Amino acid sequence: MSEPLMVLKKPSYPLTQSLLSYLERYERISKVSVFYDDLLRFAGSVNVYDKNETDTLWIRVYYSEFERNEIDLNLKKVYSLLHSDGNSEIIQFLNIDAIDYCTFGNSKPFRIKVRNILNDNYVHFYIKKADASRIYGLELEDILSPDKINFLVFKDTLIEEHIIGIPGDVFMDTLLDNCTEMEKSQIAKEFVKFNERCMIRLLGDMRAYNYVIVPIHDFDQVVYKIRPIDFDQQCYEGNFKVYRPQFFKENYPMIKLIKDKLEERSIIQYKDEERAILAKRIHSAENRIKKLLNIMCHDTISTEEHLNQLKMELYRYTNDMKFKNAKSMGHIMFAAFEFITRNFKNTNLI
Incomplete structure (x- = not known):
């Protein structure tokens, strides 16, 4: 059996001030205060299964009522930044249907499901710990690939749009x-x-x-x-x-x-x-x-x-x-x- 190409888990690298200044120059800095660590304070969770009843290794998390209201509002604001340049008028038509947490992989992201209550259309986005390697990767993808990708950074938190496929x-x-x-x-x-x-x-x-x-x-x-x-x-x-x-x-x-x-x-x-x-x-x-x-x-x-x-x-x-x-x-x-x-x-x- 051939040896695996990758053995050790990759560490996370902090964002330098120079990189943050670059991100601000190209409007990648979030105007909404949202922290990955805040989402970790969930009160409980249930397993998420796919349509074939297979465990996806994601868990659906829930929060205390007080924390949930604040978290929901900030997540709606984040959605408006990603998709409508911060238009606050759409917030009243949004609902946070689910917050899922990934229990495997390097980044251990949260997946946010946002639904438009007027037509039941929904999209996802992710909240992760900001890692310099990932930021460079996202930027190069946006510049060099056939497809654009949207993301925002707030201090040590990364907000990343879902890629459909x-x-x-x-x-x-x-x-x-x-x-x-x-x-x-x-x-x-x-x-x-x-x-x-x-x-x-x-x-x-x-x-x-x-x-x-x-x-x-x-x-x-x-x-x-x-x-x-x-x-x-x-x-x-x-x-x-x-x-x-x-x-x-x-x-x-x-x-x-x-x-x-x-x-x-x-x-x-x-x-x-x-x-x-x-x-x-x-x-x-x-x-x-x-x-x-x-x-x-x-x-x-x-x-x-x-x-x-x-x-x-x-x-x-x-x-x-x-x-x-x-x-x-x-x-x-x-x-x-x-x-x-x-x-x-x-x-x-x-």
Whole structure:
């Protein structure tokens, strides 16, 4: 049996003042006082089961009447900040249907279900302990991925919108076999691109339950997109394979799909396409990325051992001395983005 790619649990890293100033500059600071620790003071809980009566490992928590009124109001205000720029008029039409607490994983988030009482539509968002690695991951996702993501920070608390989609493991277990052959080919293509995107921006731990499959109905077909939903393994691990979803055994059905459906030249083409798109995004958001990475260069978001291991593995992978000379994870990210943009500058793609 092969050894697991990740062994130790990742620690949480505090947000520096420089990072907080950056977040304020780009309107990521919450105007509502909401603290993760306040939600931990629940009076009791019950287990949450899915439609098949399987324990989800989430618990539904409840609070004393006095605390619940204050918590509900603040959560409604948070929702209005996330979705309507703080419009207080909508608060009267909102109800906090449920507050669930996750009992596993690194971040142990609270999941908030907010319902509009006028039409019974509802959405979720999450409240977690703010972690610098996750913040960098969320920012890079918002800047570089095909999809935008909304989040807010209040001191040591992170408020993160829910990303809609079918968890990768659920999709592979229940839906993948029923896809048409054309859909399977398209999913294989998307996983190649997803794998390349994670590798270049060093987003780690994309096991099947850390990303979602998003089916989009076009006029004559269903198109599938893949989105990450967990960002706390941004630039932490030293093993380069952790940043390449292809190496997790949980993703084997996707790897088999690629082998069955795509020729080697198609795989190379899709990788080049994704690199070209990333190069364009890096170029168009150059100033913002530089600000973020300059902060990351002076931040500690990993161990010295991981840093040394990763920069040497990347040097051997690319033969680029900038990786070997990197002094921090921020410097590694600079080197990665320069490597991509440099390779496409002479192709008229950026």
